[in-house]
Amino acid sequence: MKQILFFSALWCALAFTSCGGGASEQTTDEAAGTQSVQADSLSASADSVEVDGVSGATQVANAPSFNGILMVPPQRHATITLSMGGAVHSVSFLPGSYVQKNQVILTLENPDFIALQQTWLDAAAQVEFLEKEYLRQKNLASHEAASQKQMQQSKSDYLSMKSRLDAAAAQLQILGMDTRHLQTQGIHPYLEIKAPLSGYVTNMNVNLGKYFNVGEPVCDVIDKQALMLQLTAYEKDLDDLKVGDRMEFRVNGMGTKVFEAVLVSIDQMVDSTNRSIKVYARVLNPLQDFRPGMYVSARKVSSKS
Missing domain, CATH: 2.40.50.100 (RNA polymerase II/Efflux pump adaptor protein, barrel-sandwich hybrid domain)
Structure with a gap:
């Protein structure tokens, strides 16, 4: 009778140990699987994000900038x-x-x-x-x-x-x-x-x-009331420039203050040396301090802004 009780207790102990070990292995496998899914999700998310090469923070590239000068249109410049x-x-x-x-x-x-x-x-x-x-x-x-x-x-x-x-x-x-x-x-x-x-x-x-x-x-004799921008663009920029586009520009020596202009003309001749082309924009609300020949930097204003 004592032997029967001994073997019964031993069998239960072995069965309990086997059941506990299986549960532990299952929990470990589930955690590893969850980590794998999370890693795959992060990898897929990273692959789907397009990082802007200019700003590093947006999917849309920044508008190209143009350098140039302030000028008087020929109709308002008399020699x-x-x-x-x-x-x-x-x-x-x-x-x-x-x-x-x-x-x-x-x-x-x-x-x-x-x-x-x-x-x-x-x-x-x-x-x-x-x-x-x-x-x-x-x-x-x-x-x-x-x-x-x-x-x-x-x-x-x-x-x-x-x-x-x-x-x-x-x-x-x-x-x-x-x-x-x-x-x-x-x-x-x-x-x-x-x-x-x-x-x-x-x-x-x-x-x-x-x-x-x-x-x-x-x-x-020059009339400064009708000042314009003469900007230098390149062949790669022409597809994105149209007459009527709004421009923002800064004037050298006037800090970070931003002024506005409207694109009114695009030259038809491309410079054979540097592949550049002249574009012209009419200055809106010109200041008295503006002088023909001043250096400016400009960019096209996005239609969404």
Whole structure:
């Protein structure tokens, strides 16, 4: 009887040990499986994230930046050149001064200018006389009181003098002189060089007595109210640039302040050396402190921002 009890107790102990060991192994296997699943999940998540090569924090690459300068559009930049040479008699403005359109910047001395005015005045007086004579001869010829030859000669003299008058008037107009003032105010001794538009005088290298030849530039006048950006882009950027795009830019020397512009033109010629192309943007709300030639850095504003 004692042996039976002993063997029964021994069997139960062995069975209990076997059951406990199996549970422990199962728990260990489950933990290892969970860790494996978590590792695979992290690996898959890491593979699915696209890291931006520019910022390292977004899936969308940062907009490309463009370098360039502030510039005045050609319609608002005038270079004053002379149609008649002469020596400087007076200077009314300094470089950097603001001038209104048609204000006199300087005056020149040239005897040919006086002679041209005299030619116009003489031709004007002769035309008035010859026109009346031609009309008189024409009337007489119609009544057979004068020959056709006299009438034709009178007509020729009148038309010849009129063409001389018109030529002198055209030359004076190119020089900026209104011939209507000649008969009332008389001959002007000095040629007036006037501003073709309102703006700032620049590139001025003038002093009293300096002689300027025909076609030689005297100064420039620029209107800063219509400033633009001239930016350098590259072939890889062209597909993302369209007229009407909004731009943000900073100006060298003005800190981190951001200004706005709108893309208005893309050049059609690519530079053969560095494969660059010029693009132009109109500055919105330009500051008085802006100067043509200042360096700028710009970028396209995302349509989502």
